[in-house]
Amino acid sequence: MTGVVGRLVEWTAPCPTAIIQSMPSDLDAALVERHSIGDAFHVLVFEHGDVARNSRPGQFVMLKPGRSTALPLRRPFSIMDVDAERETFSVFMKVVGAQTQALAHLRIGQTARCLGPLGRSFQSPQSPSLPLLIGGGFGIAPLLLLGAVLRRDAYEPRVFYGGRTIADLALRRTLEDLGFSLVLATEDGSLGFKGLITAALEEHLDSCTLPTSLFACGPGPMLAAVARIAARRGLPAQVSVDPWMGCGMGTCLGCVVPTRKANEERPRYRCACTEGPVFESSEVVWTDDRASPSRARETTP
Amino acid sequence: MTGVVGRLVEWTAPCPTAIIQSMPSDLDAALVERHSIGDAFHVLVFEHGDVARNSRPGQFVMLKPGRSTALPLRRPFSIMDVDAERETFSVFMKVVGAQTQALAHLRIGQTARCLGPLGRSFQSPQSPSLPLLIGGGFGIAPLLLLGAVLRRDAYEPRVFYGGRTIADLALRRTLEDLGFSLVLATEDGSLGFKGLITAALEEHLDSCTLPTSLFACGPGPMLAAVARIAARRGLPAQVSVDPWMGCGMGTCLGCVVPTRKANEERPRYRCACTEGPVFESSEVVWTDDRASPSRARETTP
Amino acid sequence: MTLAVTIAGLRLKNPLIAASGTFGYGIELENFVDLGILGGIVTKGLFLKPRAGCPPPRIVETPSGLLNAIGLQGVGVASFVHEILPRLARFDTAILVNVCGDTVDEYAAVTRVLEDAPGVAGIELNISCPNVKQGGMAFGVDPLLTHAVVKEVRKATRRPVIVKLSPNVTDITVIARAAEDAGADALSCINTLLGLAIDVETRRPRLGFGTGGLSGPAIRPIAVRMTWQVAQATRIPVIGIGGICCAADALEFLIAGASAVQIGTANFVDPNVYQSILRDIERYLQRQGVARLTEIVGSLRYPRQQ
Amino acid sequence: MTLAVTIAGLRLKNPLIAASGTFGYGIELENFVDLGILGGIVTKGLFLKPRAGCPPPRIVETPSGLLNAIGLQGVGVASFVHEILPRLARFDTAILVNVCGDTVDEYAAVTRVLEDAPGVAGIELNISCPNVKQGGMAFGVDPLLTHAVVKEVRKATRRPVIVKLSPNVTDITVIARAAEDAGADALSCINTLLGLAIDVETRRPRLGFGTGGLSGPAIRPIAVRMTWQVAQATRIPVIGIGGICCAADALEFLIAGASAVQIGTANFVDPNVYQSILRDIERYLQRQGVARLTEIVGSLRYPRQQ
Numbered sequence A, B: 001m002t003g004v005v006g007r008l009v010e011w012t013a014p015c016p017t018a019i020i021q022s023m024p025s026d027l028d029a030a031l032v033e034r035h036s037i038g039d040a041f042h043v044l045v046f047e048h049g050d051v052a053r054n055s056r057p058g059q060f061v062m063l064k065p066g067r068s069t070a071l072p073l074r075r076p077f078s079i080m081d082v083d084a085e086r087e088t089f090s091v092f093m094k095v096v097g098a099q100t101q102a103l104a105h106l107r108i109g110q111t112a113r114c115l116g117p118l119g120r121s122f123q124s125p126q127s128p129s130l131p132l133l134i135g136g137g138f139g140i141a142p143l144l145l146l147g148a149v150l151r152r153d154a155y156e157p158r159v160f161y162g163g164r165t166i167a168d169l170a171l172r173r174t175l176e177d178l179g180f181s182l183v184l185a186t187e188d189g190s191l192g193f194k195g196l197i198t199a200a201l202e203e204h205l206d207s208c209t210l211p212t213s214l215f216a217c218g219p220g221p222m223l224a225a226v227a228r229i230a231a232r233r234g235l236p237a238q239v240s241v242d243p244w245m246g247c248g249m250g251t252c253l254g255c256v257v258p259t260r261k262a263n264e265e266r267p268r269y270r271c272a273c274t275e276g277p278v279f280e281s282s283e284v285v286w287t288d289d290r291a292s293p294s295r296a297r298e299t300t301p
Numbered sequence C, D: 001m002t003l004a005v006t007i008a009g010l011r012l013k014n015p016l017i018a019a020s021g022t023f024g025y026g027i028e029l030e031n032f033v034d035l036g037i038l039g040g041i042v043t044k045g046l047f048l049k050p051r052a053g054c055p056p057p058r059i060v061e062t063p064s065g066l067l068n069a070i071g072l073q074g075v076g077v078a079s080f081v082h083e084i085l086p087r088l089a090r091f092d093t094a095i096l097v098n099v100c101g102d103t104v105d106e107y108a109a110v111t112r113v114l115e116d117a118p119g120v121a122g123i124e125l126n127i128s129c130p131n132v133k134q135g136g137m138a139f140g141v142d143p144l145l146t147h148a149v150v151k152e153v154r155k156a157t158r159r160p161v162i163v164k165l166s167p168n169v170t171d172i173t174v175i176a177r178a179a180e181d182a183g184a185d186a187l188s189c190i191n192t193l194l195g196l197a198i199d200v201e202t203r204r205p206r207l208g209f210g211t212g213g214l215s216g217p218a219i220r221p222i223a224v225r226m227t228w229q230v231a232q233a234t235r236i237p238v239i240g241i242g243g244i245c246c247a248a249d250a251l252e253f254l255i256a257g258a259s260a261v262q263i264g265t266a267n268f269v270d271p272n273v274y275q276s277i278l279r280d281i282e283r284y285l286q287r288q289g290v291a292r293l294t295e296i297v298g299s300l301r302y303p304r305q306q
């Protein structure tokens, strides 16, 4: 699909404590390939040497079709794959509104404003363990890059991939082709386990005795469920959250998530764009999920 | 280019006095052909049976790419040609801003909202005469259809076509191919007469003794000059004006032009979309042309 | 499922009304639109006398907005009553007349002319037009003047009086309550916001009049906020206006507390927008499991402020 | 050709200033932007104490607009002075601090903390934030409160005091003159317009706080109009703000009478927008045959009203 997932550079080594782990750059990135899976899902491959070279799993780019400096704002997308030789990276895009629509329909050679790589990546497991990667919907995207890096580092990650129905699991073939050990779940039972992917995860954990670490990306309620599971079982879990983002650079303070680190007295709002999007699940204060507004509004196009 | 210009129906016969001469209709019209002349000029051919059948020279359509009911508003374009058999019509478009850009880049098969035909057309000459058609820039567009109808009715129209420079005369080959007797003028002298097209017109009129009627479309100052020339020489002149239009249907009152008919005591604002865009030049009150705002503003895209 | 609403004693078959100045007198569009599907139509603003309006250019687009200075060009109320109103009679929709005046007396006089005219469902008092030199917005930004003009007009008619509010105020609820106290039956919320666009090449305003009124989707968040404030602050029905282009936009106003909505600028893009909005509102009600549109009016769950 | 401007005794190398709340404290962007090309930077609003801000969601896009309720999350003025200000010293740009308060005393106290801090070029008094429960906009919509707070702050500093005006008022010139009378050196015009966006599926506001402040190109015509009004009504310099994305937008404000401009929301899309705006302003001045930017300030040819 996008060449080999993960011809990568080092991922946590250079400066593990820095918030922004590498210097992002802002380019007009040309679209070089598009792979559409139905109308709604697209893998887009852009040319952008810095993103291709410096990205770590879990980081993201801010994209906007065309050159305008007016609104709408750029939109955040996880980096799904990089190819340092071709100087390309790819994103997996679900069309949900005007901007994802416009990006998905760029013609080959047309450009998008592209700022990245941004944000705090997934951190490699503290100790040898079985990494379980849990992706819901387009949340699967960063887990491809993560999976590739884990494998390179001799882990044997297992991927849990859930959606409402079979059509939501648009990357299942890609994951299969890449040889990932894969658990699929659909809420309507149209493919794989019938039910939520977190239920499939619990079933697996019930029967598994290996030391395990969880890595999750998906809708808010799924992440909250993963956090509960991890807490109950005492497993380390990293989650990549998906709030509204205005800038991606830490200036709008629009993307905050309530968090509380072990040593903190009370919760603090942290920016998902600079201190996340990946957080330890134990550090996120899980609310009634007001941070994820309804996606069903018919937007005025 | 767009097939034969002017496989036409009757033009002034049906209801010469009605303001809207035919019932307009509102369709999603598919783009079926595009002929680009450089980056800035495009002939677009749309499928729209009612416009193809019912248009008269000087009428226009309101176009908007896509399906949205939000702003931006539709934009007006003169009908350049119709083909009743293929059920298509064409417009000649100069890219000046976001909407003309978007329309010019529609893909074949994509649709534009298309309302038309609209407005009051050119009226056939009252008595046998030599019709002189004066077009400035994209104002040439309605004169193609007008020329075709005049010829069908056994007139021998002569076309005056002016622009700043040679590149502005994008339809000159089409006019030549159609066999029109043609006078070209450029302000910089890069083609034809050096100077304003109205100067070329005056030169012609100085040496011509036939009864003549003028038909003009172009920028405000050009039309004002034509009106002055016509008044001084006592020639009948019809001009197609080009104000901002909001709706094309007579409801926004945005497109008014100060006018004064022979029997009227004082000037009245008339809507260019329903009572124009074609007016007798003697009826227009020519002001300092505030109606034509500068076109040079860099628009926020 | 019913979309019918009752405002100021007036039953509308659905909550969608064409806004003043964006639908002509209605008849201009009879060839374009099935007028019978509209809940109502508000006419272009009418003075006692015909009016020429502002010099062109009269409209200019701004980002997601339309800036206009039409200046209430119109035929005058007498012509309207004699020449236009009869032609509107055959359409099954409520005709509301947008009443203007340079003085309190003129507002009342225009209203009295309409009083005997058949087929007028109600009066919308335009005390909020920014594009005239006298009257207009001057009334709508002052609670005392608002009270005075509404009171006089109230005396001049037994028909429902809807007062159209200006958004160019510090606290719209003060004006809303002044209108309510003076006897208004309902409130239209909002008219346009005063704006200015400049042609930087000529260094002149882009509109012939200078400033203009801003409408369209750009102002919707402001309009929804004001509709919500006014609905909270008064007991009479509110009609929400401002940037409505689709069903979700209309629903924002209804949920904020409007009993009906008006569609303005969107008419210029698509005078047939009513059809799709009605269809999508029905789908929404189905989705929400609600049988009557009125159940969602004012149903906003506003966060409690600690 | 020179783009330099002087405001309240402060010489800026060019008229482009980053607006408060849209550029962090400046240092967040040091890796993205050459801060030295900016005329100035206004910091995020600062209170005496650190502040958590509003619950998410905090931003939502509306047509050509951004609605935000950040609620002035911030580190507090002491942390700013000790931890952030020193890091800003090495950039050749004017640092203006956006000062907030719940009370007049707090405004003055924050100002006093800044008085001894090196590297603060001036104070921008934020009496216009709509997203806090006390203080904020409450001051900016009342001429007496405006006068009171400006007067106290004036006493607390010898630095230039710029007062940032709220557009949520009937007559912005009244507030502007109150600020001028109380000793303001300049006026920033405008802050955001109060708006509300509703998620129709959940029937809740789209922002966690409820209402929010509308910014972006949507409000530009309103902001240009207010800038023009304020420039006419006062003798002190005005800084134009609202929806500026390109050179032509900035020029509208300058022609309307602003001596400088601030760029807000556009920073989120492109923090490097300054470069292209400066280039295009230079081209414009060339085209217009004008040698100094200051010559176009206030050069609007407004039509005479008959």
Ligand SMILES: Cc1cc2nc3c(=O)[nH]c(=O)nc-3n(C[C@H](O)[C@H](O)[C@H](O)COP(=O)(O)OP(=O)(O)OC[C@H]3O[C@@H](n4cnc5c(N)ncnc54)[C@H](O)[C@@H]3O)c2cc1C
Pocket: A060, A075, A076, A077, A078, A079, A091, A092, A093, A094, A095, A096, A097, A098, A099, A100, A101, A138, A139, A141, A142, A241, A242, A243, A244, A245, A277, A291, A292, A293, A294, A295, A296, A297, A299
């Ligand atoms: C760190 C991060 C990584 C992401 N990675 C990916 C990715 O790899 N692939 C992908 O397809 N998408 C990803 N997203 C989501 C993507 O950014 C949004 O789908 C996109 O912004 C929608 O833009 P739009 O203009 O098409 O839709 P809009 O018109 O802006 O929105 C359409 C609908 O989606 C809702 N919505 C939009 N953005 C969000 C959001 N952030 N949270 C909740 N609801 C929202 C709106 O309420 C609206 O109903 C990511 C988001 C974040 C924050």
Ligand SMILES: Cc1cc2nc3c(=O)[nH]c(=O)nc-3n(C[C@H](O)[C@H](O)[C@H](O)COP(=O)(O)OP(=O)(O)OC[C@H]3O[C@@H](n4cnc5c(N)ncnc54)[C@H](O)[C@@H]3O)c2cc1C
Pocket: B060, B075, B076, B077, B078, B079, B091, B092, B093, B094, B095, B096, B097, B098, B099, B100, B101, B138, B141, B142, B241, B242, B243, B244, B245, B277, B291, B292, B293, B294, B295, B296, B297, B299
């Ligand atoms: C009756 C009529 C017939 C027309 N026929 C044609 C035609 O056949 N071919 C064609 O190319 N164009 C035609 N036009 C002009 C065309 O409608 C405009 O060029 C178009 O609306 C520009 O839209 P935009 O979004 O691309 O540009 P915008 O971004 O809207 O405008 C770009 C620039 O053009 C200026 N501008 C836009 N519209 C007008 C206007 N109506 N008058 C003066 N200045 C304007 C603006 O000030 C701006 O500087 C016609 C106009 C009218 C009224």
Ligand SMILES: Cc1cc2nc3c(=O)[nH]c(=O)nc-3n(C[C@H](O)[C@H](O)[C@H](O)COP(=O)(O)O)c2cc1C
Pocket: B252, C019, C020, C021, C022, C043, C044, C045, C066, C068, C070, C072, C098, C126, C129, C164, C190, C191, C192, C214, C215, C216, C217, C219, C241, C242, C243, C244, C262, C263, C264, C265, C266
């Ligand atoms: C071109 C135009 C003309 C208008 N004329 C009037 C009018 O005559 N009387 C009136 O009360 N409002 C008038 N308005 C205001 C609208 O009725 C409406 O309140 C406003 O446009 C906001 O709604 P919208 O955003 O849906 O357009 C006019 C608006 C426009 C755009």
Ligand SMILES: Cc1cc2nc3c(=O)[nH]c(=O)nc-3n(C[C@H](O)[C@H](O)[C@H](O)COP(=O)(O)O)c2cc1C
Pocket: A252, D019, D020, D021, D022, D043, D044, D045, D066, D068, D070, D072, D098, D126, D129, D164, D190, D191, D192, D214, D215, D216, D217, D219, D241, D242, D243, D244, D262, D263, D264, D265, D266
């Ligand atoms: C996310 C956000 C945060 C803001 N925070 C502040 C602030 O802290 N203090 C302030 O005075 N203005 C604040 N503003 C207002 C801006 O400084 C500016 O006045 C307004 O956004 C209009 O300009 P714009 O349209 O260019 O964004 C904020 C605006 C936004 C969008």
Ligand code: FES
Pocket: A244, A245, A246, A247, A248, A249, A250, A251, A252, A253, A254, A255, A256, A271, A272, A273, A274
């Ligand atoms: S997206 Fe702007 S601060 Fe995070």
Ligand code: FES
Pocket: B244, B245, B246, B247, B248, B249, B250, B251, B252, B253, B254, B255, B256, B271, B272, B273, B274
């Ligand atoms: S364009 Fe609206 S009335 Fe003519």
